[in-house]
Amino acid sequence: MNKKISTAKKVLMLKVVIHLAAFLPLFNLYYLAFNDLLGADPVERVIHFTGIGAFNLLLVTLTISPIAKKFKQGYLLQVRRLLGLYAFSYAFMHVLNFLAFDLQFAWWLFFNEIVKRPYITIGMLAFVLVAALAITSLNSLKRKMGKSWQNLHNFSYLIVVLVSIHFYWSVKSELISPLFYFLLTIILLSFRYKKIKVLLGSLFSKRQS
Amino acid sequence: MLIKTPKSSDLKESEVTPENVYLNRRDLLKSLGFLGAGALLANSASANAIDWFSQEEKVKFKTTSLKYQADANSNNLSLTPESKVTTHNNFYEFGAQKQQPAELSQSFKVNPWQLTISGECDKPITLDYDDLTTMFALEERIYRLRCVEAWSMNIPWIGFSLADLLKKVSPNSSAKYVFFETLHDPVQMPGQANRRLGGGIAYPYVEGLRIDEAMNPLTLMSVGLYGKTLPPQNGAPIRLVVPWKYGFKSIKSIVSIKLVSEQPQTTWHKLAANEYGFYANVNPEHDHPRWSQASERHITSGGLFSRNRINTLPFNGYGEQVAHLYKGMDLRKYY
Numbered sequence: 001m002n003k004k005i006s007t008a009k010k011v012l013m014l015k016v017v018i019h020l021a022a023f024l025p026l027f028n029l030y031y032l033a034f035n036d037l038l039g040a041d042p043v044e045r046v047i048h049f050t051g052i053g054a055f056n057l058l059l060v061t062l063t064i065s066p067i068a069k070k071f072k073q074g075y076l077l078q079v080r081r082l083l084g085l086y087a088f089s090y091a092f093m094h095v096l097n098f099l100a101f102d103l104q105f106a107w108w109l110f111f112n113e114i115v116k117r118p119y120i121t122i123g124m125l126a127f128v129l130v131a132a133l134a135i136t137s138l139n140s141l142k143r144k145m146g147k148s149w150q151n152l153h154n155f156s157y158l159i160v161v162l163v164s165i166h167f168y169w170s171v172k173s174e175l176i177s178p179l180f181y182f183l184l185t186i187i188l189l190s191f192r193y194k195k196i197k198v199l200l201g202s203l204f205s206k207r208q209s
Numbered sequence: 210m211l212i213k214t215p216k217s218s219d220l221k222e223s224e225v226t227p228e229n230v231y232l233n234r235r236d237l238l239k240s241l242g243f244l245g246a247g248a249l250l251a252n253s254a255s256a257n258a259i260d261w262f263s264q265e266e267k268v269k270f271k272t273t274s275l276k277y278q279a280d281a282n283s284n285n286l287s288l289t290p291e292s293k294v295t296t297h298n299n300f301y302e303f304g305a306q307k308q309q310p311a312e313l314s315q316s317f318k319v320n321p322w323q324l325t326i327s328g329e330c331d332k333p334i335t336l337d338y339d340d341l342t343t344m345f346a347l348e349e350r351i352y353r354l355r356c357v358e359a360w361s362m363n364i365p366w367i368g369f370s371l372a373d374l375l376k377k378v379s380p381n382s383s384a385k386y387v388f389f390e391t392l393h394d395p396v397q398m399p400g401q402a403n404r405r406l407g408g409g410i411a412y413p414y415v416e417g418l419r420i421d422e423a424m425n426p427l428t429l430m431s432v433g434l435y436g437k438t439l440p441p442q443n444g445a446p447i448r449l450v451v452p453w454k455y456g457f458k459s460i461k462s463i464v465s466i467k468l469v470s471e472q473p474q475t476t477w478h479k480l481a482a483n484e485y486g487f488y489a490n491v492n493p494e495h496d497h498p499r500w501s502q503a504s505e506r507h508i509t510s511g512g513l514f515s516r517n518r519i520n521t522l523p524f525n526g527y528g529e530q531v532a533h534l535y536k537g538m539d540l541r542k543y544y
Contacts, residue, residue, distance in 0.1 A: 036512035039308050040289075040297030041360060043506065043513065102506065104518045109501060117499050169499070172358075173480055174305050174408040 007075045014079050022057065022086040026050075026093070043101045050097055054090035055163055058130075059184055061087055062160060066191040081137050084156075088134035091127050119169035126162035129155050154199055157192065160185050270315045270445070272437040277347035277367045286351050289362035290510050291435045297508065298442045299356065300461055302391065302398035305408030310442035317397055317441035319462075324447060326374065328468035329384035334377060341432050341447050345369035350429055350450075355491045355525045357455035360506045366450050367433035372424045375468070380420070384468035387423040389416045389449060389460045410480055416460040417473035417487065418451065419534075427452055427530050453524040453531045455489045486544040490535070491525035495544050 029049055033042040061083040068076040103109050114124050133153055136142065142149050164185045168178040189196060296311045303310035303317075320338040327333040336344065347367050355361045375387070393401065393413035400407030422428065429450040432439060439445040444461025451458050457477050477485035484498055493503045507517045524531050535543075 030513070033513040036510065038512075040293035041307065041506075041508055044307065044360075046513065101513050104516055106504070106518065109504070113501060116496075116501075119499060172408070173301075173410050174405065176405045176409070 011075055011078045014076075015082055018079060018082055018086070022083075022090075025053070026090070043097070047094065047097045047102060050090050050094040051167075054087050054094055055167060055181065057083060057087035057090055058156075058160055058163060059181075059188060062156065062188045066188070085134055085137060088130050091130050095124075095127055119166055122162050122169070123166035126159050126166060129159050129162075133159075154195075157189055157196060157199075160188070268315050270317065270440050272433075272440055274437050275342060275347055275367050275433045277349050277433070277436075280349040280351045280365065283349070283351055283365065286363055287509060288351070288365060289508050293508055293510075294362055294364050294434060295440050295442060297362075299358075299456065300442055300444065301408040301410055302400045302412070302414065302462070303442060304400055304406050309406075311440075313399055314441035317445065319441070319446040322446050322464075324464060324466070326378045326466045326468075328388070329381050329470060330375075330468050331379040331381060332377070338446060342438070345373055347432065352427075352429070352450060352452035353525055354450070354452070354456050354459070355505060355521065357457055357485065357489070357497060357502075359497075359500055359502060359504070359521075360508055361519075361525075362508050365435055366429055366431040367436070368429045368431035368447075368450070370426055371428045371430050371449070372426060374430055374466075375423060378468070380468050383470040385420055386469050386472050387418045387420060388465075388467040388469050388473040389418075389463050390465040390467075391415070391460055392462045392464045410476055414460060414476045415473065416449070416458055416475050417469075418458070419472075420468075421534055422451070422531075425531060425534065427527060453491060453527040455485075455491060457485065458489050488535075488540075488543050490531075490540065490544075491521060492523060492540055492544065493521040494523075495541055 029038070029046060032038040033046050036042065038045050061080060064076050064080045064083065068074055099105065099110050103113075113120050115121065133156065136145060136149060136152060145152070164178070164182050167181055168175070171178055297307045298310040299305075299307070300310040300314070303314040304312070322338040322341070324336045324341065325333070326336070347369060349365055349367050351363060351365045353361050353363050371387075391412075391414040392398070395402035395412075398412075401412045418428070429452075431444070431448050431450045432446060434443060439448065441462070444459075444463075447463055448461040449459045449463065458475075472487060475485075475487055477489075478487055491502075496502050502521055504518050505521045507519050509515065509517060511517070522528070
């Protein structure tokens, strides 16, 4: 029965599910927030929701290739870009919430905080890298970039580590959730142990020469 | 016989939103969230359908009205709506997320209650629940509460001066500091029983003031807000309010006040001494290591788009009354 569903159909269905699961909560969040129905301080809520949402989506994106390999479901790779772009969208809203609703476009304060607060510096660095990956996800750019495209997109491993640190440094006292996310990050990266070793090795040898 | 002809614009009985649905409209909206805004147009029957699936029955803590003298300046100040004051709380004993204390504290028992005032004094006393609201004449004080997280609210507290209470016990000459302790009751306070819920701070929550800070007329023991006794999420039945210091100094649900000779350890200072000092005076020039304290978001009515960022004032605007307490002290060192 399952065999009869074509790969194209599977991918399409999966994409519909991803769109619904990623977009509807965001729509709901801003509907409530704009109408002052999201608790006493909607600003804090939208910042936290989009932040942890971006992290979740990033982790889901990184689970795709290990699962595809393990269960020989190659078609899964076709939804990876969509997940990655949603991770970027959430991260973009996260930064925008901070700038527009928390700091209320106090640009000087915005840049000052990025420079002065290590957890924001590192979070901003992760965002810039995610944005670079999102922009270069266009097929035309991918073709033009050739081999350097893969090199750039290997930065996703660095991004997830930066985001883990950003989350850990941002909390006031509760460390269980950030440590749990650290663990997830380490597990996902451990599937790429060999690849990361090679990447780090080449980085090291380049420095040497 | 009175015959009423309803106008066509009059609401029929059947069209009125049932009170329980109206009161729970926010939960309704949240639970409908996944269906999107369109579902809001559905009739109220769906609200009941959703109610059937919610496990916990909604008990609400009962507050009672208080007799008090109104704040003379009350007309000049815009207040943060009561619904926000009572649903946006840092009271980790009932959960570390802002909305959790209001959700998880409604069955909290405040009567009987015992508040002991002891230590370096001649006449230690223990107050019971009724004493808290009857021992002193109550007055309303509208103060701005400035949280260390850079948001603030204007709240009409009701209470009495801590100084009046301390005078009752006749502090002796060794009483240099005042040490406060919150109730420790992990059965009633789920945050004390569960590390994740309780945000990983040490319990019981403890705080302290220097004796001259405690005796300052601004320092309030609050037993109510908005004309009624305190709800649990705001620190029932009695809490401290020190308006020129960051909110975490204003300890809630107090069971013990002790006069001591040495500067006591305080909860947040123990957890991260570089971030939270003993004094914790509101100071726009001394940033928290992880965010600026130069400005704050003032929480009023209004959603995401309310432009509410205001400059933070030294001593939260109470400098005239308290700046002299810190004369000659380096406030960057004693933050």
